[in-house]
Amino acid sequence: MTATAISAPGLPPAHRDANVLRWLGAFVFSLLGDNVYFLALSWAAVRVGGPAQAGLVLAAGSVPRAVLMLGGGVVADRFGPRKVVIGSDLTRCVVILAVAGVLAVSTPGVWVLVVVGLVFGTVDALFLPAVGALPPRITGPDQLARVQGLRGLASRAATIGGSPLGGLAMALGGPSWAFAVAGTLFAVSVPLLIAVRITPLPDNDRAGTGGTAWRDLADGLRHIRRDPVLGPLVIVLAIGELGFTGPLNVGVTLLASERGWGAAGLGWIAGGFGAGAAAASLLLAVRGRLPHAGLAQQGCLALGAVATGVLAFAPSLSAAVGVGVAIGLTAGLGGALSAALLQTATDPVYLGRVTAVASLFSLGVAPLTYPLTGAAIATWGTRPVFTASAAIVALGSVVGLCTRPLRGAELPR
Structure with a gap:
């Protein structure tokens, strides 16, 4: 059963x-609250300790996020995503204030700041x-x-607006004011979430949860493995994240320093990355649907692989910015199509668990490539590392193109 079964006419x-x-x-x-919070937390950590302690504080949140992410998917499916999101924002509001x-x-x-990071990572x-x-x-x-x-588009707006807002709050009253602003933003989100109406699952779909947490998690993993679109899509997403994450976060910084x-x-x-991603989001927001979504997603991944490899060979800053726009456009469009395909193909009762698996790769596993990317660039330079990363991304596209159900997947009209 797909998401069409719970749509309202x-x-x-x-x-x-x-x-x-x-x-x-x-x-x-x-x-916005997230962006202000992270800025305030890092600044408070530097003031209380130093660079090493700041790194410890910021890293604290990543551990529970990676370890507990799959369990979070089980919780979302058992209790309903709306309740979990409301509870998460309420918890963040109280803790931050x-x-x-x-x-x-x-x-x-x-x-104290480490504990805050651990709590936030758990809530995330x-x-x-x-x-x-x-x-x-x-x-x-x-x-x-x-x-x-x-x-x-909302993510880009929050990223653009969150940092200046946090900086202004810290300039006026230090980290305490910035934390207060972040808590207030979380508080504003709660009544809006309470007002959101969601379509209940059909009674026959509620049987997908109710055993032990381990059994529910295993059922979700089996659902991914058995679905002809979901299984390959999750593999493609994982490969793409492993190829993109290191170069586009750590590698670009080292590339700019090297040049x-x-x-x-x-x-x-x-x-440039942000502008390209925003343009991709705007395209989907306006059009609402792209035909041949599975094929288009793999094409975006392939073009993104080429652009990633080209970035390290850009002869000038202006050329690098142009390549960055291309990467943002292809990665943004491909990522949005992937998310829409994932939500369309997933049986509604498994949505939390499937989302958790996809998020685990992008937010838990892929960041582990940061130190590897840095060490590899220090040893071999940017061009070989960006080329190898592009090859990994291209491998994900090849896997998708060779999988007929994913290649032919369409979004509902």
Whole structure:
């Protein structure tokens, strides 16, 4: 059974649907809170300790996020994604406002900030699968691509607006003010989430949960493995993330340093990534659907692989920025299509678990390539490493193109 079984007839387009717009508004406020929080946490950690301690504080959140992500998918499917997302934002609001109060009257030790990072990482492990499982429950399957485009635009807006907002709060009142702003943003998202209506699962689908947590998780993994589209799609996503993540996060910084472009050059290339990704999101938000979605997703992955390899050979900063736009466009479009295909192909009762598996690769496993990428560039330079990474991404595209059900997958009309 696909998401079509829980769609409601006569729904307006996603960009005109008040229910979707409430969810989108809550998502924006939550992302803004995330951005302000991370900025405030890193600044507070540097002030309390130093660079090494700051690294420890920021790394603390990644451990529970990676370890508990699959369990978060089980929780989302058992209790419903809306309840989990509301509970996550409420928890973040309370914790962050409490930290703001502590920072306003004292200077806590590093261990307090580590605990905050661990709590946030644990909440993220619940939040991320749940928020990914919500779109098919609030709109029709024919609107999922448009929702992914709107979500991409919201993410870009939050990234652009969150850092200046956090910086302004810290300039006015230090980390305590920034934490207070982050807590307030999470608080604003809660009533919007409460107002979001979701389509209940049919009674026969509720049988997909109810055993032990391990059994529910195993059922979700079997669902992925047995589905002719989901299994290959998750493998393609995993390969693509392993190829993209290191070069586009660590490698670009080292490339800018190697070429003498400096921090300004790095900013321009990162801006190119963002502009391309925003253009891809806007395209999907406006069109709502692209034909031959499976084939288009693999084509985007292949073009992204070529652009990643070319980036290290860019003869000038302006050329590198142009290549960055191409990478952002292809990666953004391919990623949005992947998410829409994943949500369309997944049986609604497994949405949280399937989203958790996909998120685990992108947010848990792929970041482990950061130190490997740095060490490899230090040994061999940027060009061989970017070329090898491009080959990995291209391998993912080849796997997808060789899998007929994924290659021929379509989004509902």
